[in-house]
Amino acid sequence: MAPYTPFCTICGAKITREASDDNDITQKWLSDISLIYISPDRTVQPNKLSLLLGDHARIPENEGEFPELLDESTGTYRILESALFKYEASYADSYCYPVHRACLGILEEVIHSCGIDAHPRELIGYLFLVFGEFPFDLCQVYWPSEYGGISEYQKLVRQAKCQVPPRFQFVETSPLDLEGMRKRVDEERENLKNKDAEGIENIPSTMPDFVPLPVEVVQHILGFLEWSDIRNLQRIPSKRTIDFPDIFWQELCEFQDEFGFLGYRQDDKSVTSWYEQCVLADRLMKRDLPEIKNRMRIWRLCIDIFSICTHSALEEAVGVEKAPDFFESLQPEDPRTLLHVQAADRRQLLTPTLFDGMRTRFSGTIDNIVTTGMYVSFKGTGGLRFVSGFKFLPSEKAVGHLSKFDNSFVSFKSNTPNEFLIMHVAANKYGIVDISVVSSRSPTPEPKWLGGCDLTGCAITRWTIRFGGPTTTFSKVIVNLNVLTMTSLQILRPSFMSSTTMTPEETFIQGHLWKPNIPVLNADSSLNQHLFYCTKQKMTGIGTLLSDDTYGQSEFNPLECIHGNETMTRLSFWSTGLYNDISAIEVYTKERGSTPYVVGKPMGAATDIFIDGGGGEYISGMKITVIKCSGHIHSLSIVTSYNRTFKISFARKEELEFERNETTRLVDLCPNDTDKVTGFYCRFSQHWAETALLDIGAITMKHDDPKRVSHQPPDIDSGPVNSQLIRPFDRTLHTPLRRQVAISNSWRFFSEASLKGCNKITAYFQIDPPFRLSGICIFYPDTEYPVLPTILGQIGRATTTETMTFDTSGGEVINEVSVFYKPLYGEEAFVVVGLGIGTSKIFDSNHNRRNELGDCKKEGVHEVEKLEIGESDSVQWEYIETSDYISLAT
Ligand SMILES: [Zn+2]
Structure with a gap:
């Protein structure tokens, strides 16, 4: 049975077993838990909750005990309580919520800051009630606030099909470690002193008196401004100044305000200037320290939780x-x-x-x-x-x-x-x-x-x-x-x-x-229902198919849309490439640059399409292939006004049979030949952490220029020109198989392109984290549309690029590519971090040159593989979310 990991009901981070080797003492707080539960030996009335806080309960040492502690049918810890406290079996029906003691401590601090002394029973009682409302995923309660980012992160970890060891984000130190936090503030004060220009002694306590209003009124106005604006205001040179009230800054340190997470009391003797405190806190936040992020995240969550409890009570x-x-x-x-x-x-x-x-x-x-x-x-x-x-x-x-x-x-x-x-x-x-x-x-x-x-x-x-x-x-x-x-x-x-x-x-x-x-539509644009494919409408008995959603979340499936009369430059289709369909579509436009419009949740890996929007290319038609019996979208074809067809195929493994039996059905979403597609509207199903495209429709618009010849009726059945496709991973082709991930993923993204005749390569890098050269775009001068590159690998998550050009007219050709791999997640996956590209000139043997893209240093590199480009000039790049494999095409 798979081991379960419990999660803190307040902050959503994992509850870990205490590390026996204690190699990471800073994460000790993750194993220190309390339980919130109802006393089992009383008759419980809603207004008289007898709540208990189990103090420092230990979770079992042995991983094998976890399954017994969980009621798998509900995903709650209903038996944990009795197992830990040796209650009678008849009380096994009651259940409890495990929380980190540190998180409960923060909640107490927040309650305390509000002037309430101890945490009153009623508030913890409401907390228990509120916990009872939440949807459960196995072993985890979901707060609507998404835990300040943590739960999104955990979903992604679970989404990954390979065994990715859990990494913690912002959980490095105990959020209750106020001393450490104060130390950071002092550290920051020292940093500030060391820099002459920004020395703490230079911080003004006054502001220019340029507003001809009484001081009280000015101060009142200041109350509406962001504190950073005020700080800039203070720097304006002025002949007359007025004292700036320190109480303004003190208010920013109150528990519910920007710097409240530092936990200063109003009567704190250690604070000599609240303004200084705010400057330090701001600098601290800008340093992006994980422990600060962690405390801030839990602090804000606790304020939200506290306010829900008090509102409920009032x-x-x-x-x-x-x-x-x-x-x-x-x-x-x-x-x-x-x-x-x-x-x-x-x-x-x-x-x-x-x-x-x-x-x-x-x-x-x-x-x-x-x-x-x-x-x-x-x-x-x-x-x-x-x-x-x-x-x-x-x-x-x-x-x-x-x-x-x-x-x-x-x-x-x-x-x-x-x-x-x-x-x-x-x-x-x-x-x-x-x-x-x-x-x-x-x-x-x-x-x-x-x-x-x-x-x-x-x-x-x-x-x-x-x-x-x-x-x-x-x-x-x-x-x-x-x-x-x-x-x-x-x-x-x-x-x-x-x-x-x-x-x-x-x-x-x-x-x-x-x-x-x-979507904002106007006289020229329309959201044509005829250009809409709705999976649910076309299906019968869908209820039974989708009813395995136990947690009541999947039915909230709004239509998402991307629409704007902008110049499309690129489309990215996301999928995990395994059982999932399309999980997200991104549209890049010239107007928005590197920030795409997104529908769905980008997960897994992407296949990308470049569109020469600047040159007048636009999407003229779409065709989807659906599985006849289930109605599920099987693949998507897009055709442009250049009559280029792209096929985005996301077959479900279990549905392959249908494909073989040719029971798929084509649905044409082509607008008429005077319209172009300017957007999509889609519906995605959300099943746990997985997202799949259910419905898709096209938003269309008339051509901008009526004089321009309208495009030909889209020839959607022509062969696809995209270099990226999904196909089953052929193990026999790639032995020895050092990419372990491939064992669990029998489907992968696949791309192939020739290096012959290319004059430019742009490499796409993913920076955060891990560093990865995720794909390259190859440009050929001697093609019909030289501005449109062929993609090898993927560019979906990339944030930076590097470009290399070749003197093709002078006969420069690529003759060798060295691929630098680095292990990821402890050698469970391998990504490309650098490419060394060797070239020579046909007519000049002295002009051999070697160029590097990305990180071609040997350190940390697992392996460098040389590909000799000669007779065979086609390279194939296989990839999934966490792995790359580059080889010569056979
Ligand atoms: Zn917690």
Whole structure:
């Protein structure tokens, strides 16, 4: 049985067994845990939680014991408690949450900073309740805040199919190690002293008096500025100065503010100048020290957690019913709830239902609402901030959890005839995050969000509400809630626009959640539903196929879009190349440079397409091949106005049989010959950490220049010209097989190109981490489109490039390529770090030259392999996410 690794419920980092050889003492805190659980020998009432904190519980030494501690059906630690504390078997049903003691310590510090002395039971009680709401992945609870990055990282590790040893990011030292933190601050103070220009004695305590206002007013204004702006302000030379109040800087060191993570108390005697403290803290943060990052991450997470707990304690539940049995509702057996992004029969009912990511604990309904406006209540802070309730005026009908101190008002009145109200709702996979209501007459139709929430990862939907005069009418508002979030919202007509008054396109847009934004279309562009392939529509019995998603997360699949009338220069299609389909599409444009538009989650490796957008090339058609019986997308073909066809094939291993039986089906997404593709809209399924393209559609636009000859009807069936493809890895071809990864990956990315006649090579480097020469682009002067290179390897994750040119007209040819490999993850994978390219001139034997791309030093290099380029001038570069293999093509 695979060994399990438990995760801290607060910070998401691993809980490790104490290292026996203690070679890395700084990670000791990772094995020091407490357990949060309910006392098993009392009858538990929701308002009288008897919570215990197991002090310094040890996790088992023996890896083999882990499976017994976990209830595999639920992925919780329900038996851990009894196993560790020798409880009776009958209590095995109760469960606990393991947390690092350091993380609990930070939470206590945060609670303490707020003026509450010890951590009160009720707050820990709410913490326990909140834990109970979360989706589980095996052994891990997911906070909506993604642990400040850690959980994303862990997903990637799990995603990798090879046995990548876990590396820790920002977990180097205990986040509770305040002494170490202070030492860092002192260190920074010394650094500062050593530099003359920036000496601490030169820090001004005054600011120029250039604003003709009373000092108090100036100071009030300063309160609105970023502190870095103020620091620049201080440097402006001025004849008159005023004292700058140190209290401004002191506030930045309060627990919930920018430098709060340093844990200074307001009465801290060690602090002589708060301004100095802020300068030091800022410098410390800029040094990107992992221990600072770790403490900051957990500190901010704890502030969010603390605020959720206090909000939960203070708010009032109105118009909702609680689940009757507390324990029953706590059972994590079926955290999956059916999720409808919107009702399928929207046209008839117009009842968009948003999201149902986590278990619903409460639900409520109010009807016949004639309203002039509503108060929207919010709960939490930071990444854990969500909408929690509504109160409509003037009737004061309310539903949800109403906050006494955190709410915003939005008006439903409209002032002019023929005005509509446009409601935007932002949701993420956990719940409803924010709401906006703006007039269709508003000069800026963009949403005006009420809560100021973090909309990262949110999808947005738009509903157009029919104007009702001074009031607006809703027939029904239905909400579902849990302790943390509003998990779904339905608002029923008659106030919504009916489908008959909207174009089909608008109905389509309003019927879906969009990520990151709703595509902005204009008279020239259209989101053509005919150019849309939807896997789910074409499938029968999909429910059974997808129902192995136990954790209720996969149903939140908004449509993601890339759209803009920009000059496309490159497309990258990501896949792990194994069981997954396309996991992400990136579009590079001339206008955005090296920052692509992205849909999906780039994972695995990429196949790339260069498009001569500057020269007028554009995508003129798309064709997808789907598996007839399952409807899954099997491969994607793209054809451009240069009539170049690219095939992106991501076959599932188990579906190969179908391919052989020729049961695939072609779906044509070609726009007509007066249009070009300017964007895509796609839906990806999220199954645990894996992402796969389900649906894809094309956003099209008329040609910019109507006089230009329109492209030929795309010949999508012509042979693909791309050098990168996926194919099964042929072991017999590459023995001895030193790339161990290939053992577990029978599919890999494959590319092939000739080095003959090339005059330029651009190498693409991935810097962070590890350093890797991931691929090269080869340019040939004597081709139809010399600006378009052929790709060897991959360029998807590369951030820097190096270019080498060859004097082809003078007869310079490549005759030798040395490949420098370095081991990765302890020799489980090998990546290319450098290429030595030897050339000679045909007519001049004295002109041999050797050029280097990347790191061709011997140190750390596992192996250098020489490829003699002669008769055979084609090179093949096989790659997956973590490995490269270059050889002469046979
Ligand atoms: Zn932790």
